[in-house]
Amino acid sequence: MVKIAIIGYGYWGKNLVRNFFSLPHCTLYTVADADPKRLQSLKSLYPGLNSTSDIESIFKNPEIDAVVIATPVFTHYTLAKKALLAGKHVLVEKPMTASVKEAEELIELAQKKSKLLMVDHTFLYTGAVERIKHMIEAGEVGKINYIDSTRINLGLFQADVNVLWDLAPHDVSICFHLTKDLPYSVQARGISHTKNGIENIAYLTLNYQTSLIAHFNCSWSSPVKIRQMLIGGDRKMILYNDMEPTEKVKVYDTGFEVNSHEDRTKIIVDYRIGDIYTPKLQTNEALTGMAGDFVNAILSETEPVSNWKIGLKVVKVLEGASVSIKAKGKEVTL
Ligand SMILES: NC(=O)c1ccc[n+]([C@@H]2O[C@H](COP(=O)([O-])OP(=O)(O)OC[C@H]3O[C@@H](n4cnc5c(N)ncnc54)[C@H](O)[C@@H]3O)[C@@H](O)[C@H]2O)c1
Known part of the structure; x- marks a missing residue:
């Protein structure tokens, strides 16, 4: 089982939570959002699910294997870098980063840490x-x-x-x-x-x-x-x-x-x-396929369809x- 944390419970984060919540071979461990008000609606839909507005706690938690980032583009690099440095696999929303320099740095870091870096190009x-x-x-x-x-x-x-x-x-x-x-x-x-x-x-x-x-x-x-x-x-x-x-x-x-x-x-x-x-x-649903590909790529150590190579080319x-x-x-x- 892959233990997953999702950062960002906005418009797209809600769809990711719905998909990862019911996906086999993974546990949705917690959902984080900097805005505590966003997490109130999560509580009513998923009463048993952990949530936090303390983002740093995600990176410090050794129980969490992988982090899914669904926050605005300008935050992708910083959050993905912290997750990779903490030894987590990363799925980041499209576009991967706000610049090629940032994307290349994340790719290098993922390779150094032997962690999966994937971008959600849902289509x-x-x-x-x-x-x-x-x-x-x-x-x-x-x-x-x-x-x-x-x-x-x-x-x-x-x-x-x-x-x-x-x-x-x-x-x-x-x-x-x-x-x-x-x-x-x-x-x-x-x-x-x-x-x-x-x-x-x-x-x-x-x-x-x-x-x-x-x-x-x-x-x-x-x-x-x-x-x-x-x-x-x-x-x-x-x-x-x-x-x-x-x-x-x-x-x-x-x-x-x-x-x-x-x-x-x-x-x-x-x-x-x-x-x-x-x-x-x-x-x-395309997002179910994408979420499943992320979990499967971690477990089988294979390359997902929407891999960092395509993410970098897009940026x-x-x-x-x-x-x-x-x-x-x-x-x-x-
Ligand atoms: N794959 C797709 O088809 C698809 C569709 C829509 C959006 N997206 C992507 O999803 C990402 C989010 O877009 P959205 O429309 O859901 O935005 P949104 O504004 O609706 O939600 C973003 C959420 O992130 C939270 N947040 C912002 N900064 C944060 C931080 N530093 N730490 C923790 N939480 C933080 C906000 O409080 C908010 O709840 C973007 O990268 C966007 O491009 C992808």
């Missing part, structure tokens, strides 16, 4: 992403030419991070999970409609040396909620609409072939518009995007 555990990955690996989709994602709604304006740090970790982690290619540069534009200069609308492009291009549109300022990703392969094209209750993935047997004209000055594009089908997906993209936004969309080499 990697959804039935939709699992199925799309399977189709790509089976060669059904062909060579991926583009990934184009829209993640917009009237979202909660965050005080510490811009909209890309809040929403793009989902899209960027999916992108890295689905393709083996690595971007060599990023470009981003964004705008802040608040007085604090934190962008609430942003557009991010990942540039690759291959034929792939990836683009993400993130916003907290849209009247409609859209969670949509297009994955364009040269054999099939996929529409992943996370707002659809059941038919989240649609596979289009659509494509085009470019041929050069006899006089070589023109090109001829032949289109193929075929069937559309909806694959059956696993409907298990590198976000850091590059922040530099690019401040330089009005300048290309930033990764």
Whole structure:
């Protein structure tokens, strides 16, 4: 049994508590939050569960094997570092840290202490992403030419991070999970409609040396909620609409072939518009899969799907995007 402490009982911490509470092979030992008022609602839902607002007691307790961190991004590094130094395995919420330097330091520390450091990129555990990955690996989709994602709604304006740090970790982690290619540069534009200069609308492009291009549109300022990703392969094209209750993935047997004209000055594009089908997906809660992967990775000493490598790549993209936004969309080499 892995004894777990969760730090942060806010919006996402509640979901983590619910999942770890009923997960096999682990015991939810305690829940901590700096705000004692947050822990009052925990008491009414889980009367027998320990809770504390003394965060340091978590690190000092030798009974606790692993710490799950669900606090704001700017606190991730400090809390994860304390947990690793105290010899605990760590699961940290996305994005791993607020900078590449912090992420690299945590990775080095985890390796030195032989402890697991994992990042919660929840979407990697959804039935939709699992199925799309399977189709790509089976060669059904062909060579991926583009990934184009829209993640917009009237979202909660965050005080510490811009909209890309809040929403793009989902899209960027999916992108890295689905393709083996690595971007060599990023470009981003964004705008802040608040007085604090934190962008609430942003557009991010990942540039690759291959034929792939990836683009993400993130916003907290849209009247409609859209969670949509297009994955364009040269054999099939996929529409992943996370707002659809059941038919989240649609596979289009659509494509085009470019041929050069006899006089070589023109090109001829032949289109193929075929069937559309909806694959059956696993409907298990993604967070249950993620929590189970964390516990299993500790017990079996294996690498989880949402490992620190993907966590680091996401932070590198976000850091590059922040530099690019401040330089009005300048290309930033990764
Ligand atoms: N994986 C996902 O899909 C997903 C979804 C939402 C949020 N998140 C991530 O979860 C994290 C938390 O986001 P949230 O929306 O739950 O925020 P939140 O503000 O609702 O909750 C954060 C909680 O942490 C507590 N806290 C803050 N600083 C603390 C500290 N130093 N020590 C102990 N407790 C502290 C606060 O009192 C609060 O209860 C963020 O990193 C966010 O990116 C992930």
